[in-house]
Amino acid sequence: MALGGLLWCIAALLAASVAAIAVARHRAATTFVYAFALGVTTVALVIAAASLLAPDALSGALTLPLGLPWLGARFRLDALAAFFLVVVNLGSATASLYGLGYGRHEEAPARVLPFFPAFISGMNLVVLAADAFTFLFAWEFMSLSSWALVMAHHRRSGNAAAGFLYLLMASLGTLALLLAFGLLAGPSGGYAFDAIRAMPPSAGVAGVVLALALVGCGSKAGLVPLHVWLPLAHPAAPSHVSALMSGVMTKVAVYGFVRIVFDLLGAPNWWWGAVVPLLGGVTAAMGVLYALMQHDLKRLLAYHTVENIGIIFIGLGLALAFQAAGMRGAAALALTAALFHVFNHSVFKSLLFFGAGAVLTATGERDMEHLGGLIHRMPLTALAFLVGSAAISALPPFNGFVSEWLTFQAILISPALPQWVLKFLIPAIGALLALSAALAAACFVKAFGVTFLGRPRTPVARDAAETSSWSLGAMFLLAGLCLVAGILPGYFIDALAPVAQALAGAHLPRQHELDWLTIVPIAQSRSSYNGLLLFSLVALAAGLAADVIHRWASDAVRRSEPWDCGFPDATPVTQYTAGSFTQPIRRVFGTVVFRAREEVHVPRPGDSSAARLHVQLRDVPWDLLYAPAAGLVDFVADHLNKVQFLTIRAYLTLVFGALVVLLMVLVVWQ
Amino acid sequence: MLLVLALAPLLTGYVRKLKAHLLRRQGPPLAQPYRDLLRLLRKEVVLAHSASWVFRVAPYLVFATTWVAAALVPTFATGLIFSYAADMIAIVALLGSARFMLALAGLDVGTSFGGIGSSREMMIASLAEPAMLMVVFTLSLLAGSTQLSSIAASLQGPDVGLRVSLALALIGLIMVAIAENARIPVDNPATHLELTMVHEAMILEYSGRHLALIEAASYLKLLLYVSVIACVFFPWGLAVAGQGLAAYLAGLAVYVAKLAASGFLLAIFETAIAKMRVFRVPDFLGAALMLGLLATLLLFVTRAG
Numbered sequence: 001m002a003l004g005g006l007l008w009c010i011a012a013l014l015a016a017s018v019a020a021i022a023v024a025r026h027r028a029a030t031t032f033v034y035a036f037a038l039g040v041t042t043v044a045l046v047i048a049a050a051s052l053l054a055p056d057a058l059s060g061a062l063t064l065p066l067g068l069p070w071l072g073a074r075f076r077l078d079a080l081a082a083f084f085l086v087v088v089n090l091g092s093a094t095a096s097l098y099g100l101g102y103g104r105h106e107e108a109p110a111r112v113l114p115f116f117p118a119f120i121s122g123m124n125l126v127v128l129a130a131d132a133f134t135f136l137f138a139w140e141f142m143s144l145s146s147w148a149l150v151m152a153h154h155r156r157s158g159n160a161a162a163g164f165l166y167l168l169m170a171s172l173g174t175l176a177l178l179l180a181f182g183l184l185a186g187p188s189g190g191y192a193f194d195a196i197r198a199m200p201p202s203a204g205v206a207g208v209v210l211a212l213a214l215v216g217c218g219s220k221a222g223l224v225p226l227h228v229w230l231p232l233a234h235p236a237a238p239s240h241v242s243a244l245m246s247g248v249m250t251k252v253a254v255y256g257f258v259r260i261v262f263d264l265l266g267a268p269n270w271w272w273g274a275v276v277p278l279l280g281g282v283t284a285a286m287g288v289l290y291a292l293m294q295h296d297l298k299r300l301l302a303y304h305t306v307e308n309i310g311i312i313f314i315g316l317g318l319a320l321a322f323q324a325a326g327m328r329g330a331a332a333l334a335l336t337a338a339l340f341h342v343f344n345h346s347v348f349k350s351l352l353f354f355g356a357g358a359v360l361t362a363t364g365e366r367d368m369e370h371l372g373g374l375i376h377r378m379p380l381t382a383l384a385f386l387v388g389s390a391a392i393s394a395l396p397p398f399n400g401f402v403s404e405w406l407t408f409q410a411i412l413i414s415p416a417l418p419q420w421v422l423k424f425l426i427p428a429i430g431a432l433l434a435l436s437a438a439l440a441a442a443c444f445v446k447a448f449g450v451t452f453l454g455r456p457r458t459p460v461a462r463d464a465a466e467t468s469s470w471s472l473g474a475m476f477l478l479a480g481l482c483l484v485a486g487i488l489p490g491y492f493i494d495a496l497a498p499v500a501q502a503l504a505g506a507h508l509p510r511q512h513e514l515d516w517l518t519i520v521p522i523a524q525s526r527s528s529y530n531g532l533l534l535f536s537l538v539a540l541a542a543g544l545a546a547d548v549i550h551r552w553a554s555d556a557v558r559r560s561e562p563w564d565c566g567f568p569d570a571t572p573v574t575q576y577t578a579g580s581f582t583q584p585i586r587r588v589f590g591t592v593v594f595r596a597r598e599e600v601h602v603p604r605p606g607d608s609s610a611a612r613l614h615v616q617l618r619d620v621p622w623d624l625l626y627a628p629a630a631g632l633v634d635f636v637a638d639h640l641n642k643v644q645f646l647t648i649r650a651y652l653t654l655v656f657g658a659l660v661v662l663l664m665v666l667v668v669w670q
Numbered sequence: 671m672l673l674v675l676a677l678a679p680l681l682t683g684y685v686r687k688l689k690a691h692l693l694r695r696q697g698p699p700l701a702q703p704y705r706d707l708l709r710l711l712r713k714e715v716v717l718a719h720s721a722s723w724v725f726r727v728a729p730y731l732v733f734a735t736t737w738v739a740a741a742l743v744p745t746f747a748t749g750l751i752f753s754y755a756a757d758m759i760a761i762v763a764l765l766g767s768a769r770f771m772l773a774l775a776g777l778d779v780g781t782s783f784g785g786i787g788s789s790r791e792m793m794i795a796s797l798a799e800p801a802m803l804m805v806v807f808t809l810s811l812l813a814g815s816t817q818l819s820s821i822a823a824s825l826q827g828p829d830v831g832l833r834v835s836l837a838l839a840l841i842g843l844i845m846v847a848i849a850e851n852a853r854i855p856v857d858n859p860a861t862h863l864e865l866t867m868v869h870e871a872m873i874l875e876y877s878g879r880h881l882a883l884i885e886a887a888s889y890l891k892l893l894l895y896v897s898v899i900a901c902v903f904f905p906w907g908l909a910v911a912g913q914g915l916a917a918y919l920a921g922l923a924v925y926v927a928k929l930a931a932s933g934f935l936l937a938i939f940e941t942a943i944a945k946m947r948v949f950r951v952p953d954f955l956g957a958a959l960m961l962g963l964l965a966t967l968l969l970f971v972t973r974a975g
Contacts, residue, residue: 434803
């Protein structure tokens with residue numbers, strides 16, 4: 001049975017992580033652990049994909065005598081879980097493959113190897129859990145094992161602070177989820193998901209649960225303003241773990257949200273469809289603007305995760321709005337768009353983090369201002385990174401475009417909604433989505449252009465070497481998936497049909513039987529897209545142009561110095577940097593969003609010191625939300641500190657007073 | 671597909687000629703862009719030492735994506751064979767792909783001019799693309815479709831009439847078209863060695879056949895935007911598939927007339943207006959974005975009233 005097989009895989013991963021503690025200092029341990037994880041996750045991937053594609057073999061449920069004695073640990077495999085297991089295990093398998101090469105450069109393998117399989121098994125467990133206790137336990141297990149991985153290089157500056165912030169936000173999220181499940185279970189305490197599903201909460205309670213789920217899962221996924229930990233913690237981990245955290249763990253958080261809100265919470269209210277897409281839209285636009293301001297390659301990628309989570313939540317929110325209005329087909333479209341983006345983002349974000357990891361091993365630099373010209377030294381990494389950049393920028397014919405296109409199609413149905421607020425709000429969210437897509441393209445022109453193109457800015461960039469073939473294999477596997485999912489999206493959309501059917505009560509029309517593999521979400525006259533045809537036409541046109549020109553015109557090439565309008569510059573320092581590339585965008589958006597201020601210090605005539613440009617950016621959510629909260633905690637702690645130094649009489653009085661107050665509360669309550 | 675390729679340089683040549691006449695100059699002959707292209711194609715390519723394969727592949731991809739996008743716009747007849755392959759959103763995104771490659775190529779050689787061009791081009795695009803998509807939203811909400819053929823067909827119908835939002839969308843689209851084609855208030859297509867140049871700075875390092883391809887792509891882009899405006903807002907005279915040869919010929923004649931009229935207006939507009947500073951461009955495009963959004967929202971108001 002599929003579920004049993006998956007649980008055995010998880011057990012094998014846990015055993016591997018225990019074994020890794022024992023053998024971590026051994027030289028062959030790295031190869032062994034990653035090869036083992038690769039094998040197990042591939043098996044799990046095949047099982048999950050098979051159960052997603054063959055829905056009749058689904059719906060396994062199992063209760064193991066673990067955990068709370070009167071409850072046991074319940075596990076269940078349905079279409080939603082199977083889809084997310086595919087995402088989790090695809091990401092984990094490629095990360096393990098990448099780790100086979102990348103892990104050799106690890107300076108402290110004993111701090112990484114035991115936690116890597118544990119982290120993967122934690123994510124698998126969250127998706128399979130079918131009662132609140134198991135879910136929360138697995139969620140915490142996943143958080144803590146990933147925290148350990150973030151802290152692997154805890155002596156590097158900034159990492160310890162990042163780990164602390166992550167721990168804090170993870171606790172906050174778990175607390176919110178704990179309360180959410182408490183409300184869902186109600187006074188009778190039915191913690192199994194089946195029991196919760198059997199008696200949905202009242203509308204008021206459901207609203208509170210939605211808010212708690214947004215805090216709990218949103219803080220893990222990186223919704224603005226709960227995103228602050230993410231761009232610090234994700235890059236601090238080793239690169240393949242960063243890929244897992246950004247590409248996969250955020251998706252597990254999305255899974256948690258979908259499970260709670262779409263599955264357990266009963267029928268949605270219309271205002272949910274306003275709140276969730278609005279949060280998503282703000283997250284998308286803010287995420288990409290933050291990313292544009294970053295010069296650290298891995299941190300830039302982490303901020304892009306924030307953006308893409310925003311896009312996913314736009315799709316989920318639209319699905320809620322359509323569901324509340326009883327428009328099942330539209331809800332299925334929005335949900336499919338969001339889930340397809342979940343898959344796509346996990347693919348290209350892992351790919352990009354792998355690329356950043358390859359750059360990091362080759363040069364030891366994460367700062368783009370110290371790189372450049374790497375395409376000459378690392379041509380294959382550059383090609384894979386280019387594919388990932390085009391995919392994340394939503395450019396056809398890659399996969400990112402298809403899921404954003406589906407989201408746009410869902411937005412275009414929104415005028416049929418009955419509520420005026422939504423009619424006005426959703427086109428504005430569409431504008432935010434369009435803005436973030438365009439800015440993402442600008443951001444990846446910067447990321448790819450400054451890192452890989454141009455002339456090397458430092459000696460390390462000039463002497464870089466191509467990364468190992470294991471890592472390249474992982475990258476090209478994902479790059480191939482980006483292209484395949486972009487030109488043959490119909491198969492992927494069809495695979496999502498059982499999930500949409502289970503959650504939205506409808507699914508999109510079968511796509512892969514259509515002529516020429518076109519995708520038609522609603523009707524042919526309304527909209528259609530054919531990635532395969534577009535790709536072949538572009539390839540044909542480019543090939544034709546190249547052939548005609550090389551045959552009939554000229555194919556001579558002469559190498560020379562760059563022209564640069566007659567001002568040849570001797571040093572690579574005069575190239576455009578990441579900072580100067582984004583300067584126009586900083587001036588357009590940054591003054592509002594980041595309260596950006598630029599100061600230019602020009603030395604007086606005769607003074608030979610260098611001119612300086614000082615740019616100041618402020619993180620507004622941090623200033624408005626986190627700094628006051630931290631100040632409050634400090635203030636309260638300072639004042640409560642006095643309570644530690646009282647006399648015994650004072651303590652006895654306090655105890656007596658507390659007792660009286662509690663008894664009075666009890667009396668009033670009864 | 672071949673028609674757009676054949677017509678595109680003519681349109682550019684025509685606009686140049688008209689502009690020269692308006693400035694009381696003789697102006698280059700109409701066929702000059704063709705001659706330019708042929709001459710460039712025959713020349714050898716001078717490549718910088720630091721150029722990588724991205725630099726050499728980009729012109730072909732830019733040309734191919736722009737060509738395909740232009741071929742997907744109905745020019746003189748609706749019902750193209752491949753029109754179901756891409757709707758208007760996909761056409762916008764295809765142009766985005768072309769721009770992405772070109773901006774990368776601008777950064778590839780590692781000179782400061784290329785960087786300036788790429789950086790500014792992406793800044794302009796980051797505002798022009800959402801504005802364009804808002805116009806698409808308005809049109810598709812009105813027509814119930816994002817397919818250009820269906821939009822044109824439905825706007826030809828009697829139940830649309832004159833609408834405020836259509837007018838706003840038209841103005842928005844024209845502003846986007848001006849910015850995207852590097853025309854005068856945003857960028858100057860006829861200058862080099864000016865610190866305000868955008869598109870020309872980005873392609874400064876190109877020569878020979880590569881430059882010819884990029885030039886051809888920008889001619890095509892101009893034709894594409896003019897065709898979109900003509901097909902959506904002035905859909906009269908579009909031949910419908912299966913009406914016979916006469917209808918197609920009439921459609922073609924009307925199309926050429928539309929091109930001539932829009933080229934004339936563009937030339938007058940460019941002569942009459944001064945180039946604006948680079949950091950005024952965001953205001954210009956922000957206005958286009960707002961117009962697009964207003965057009966969408968007004969649609970609800972008018973429908974309710």
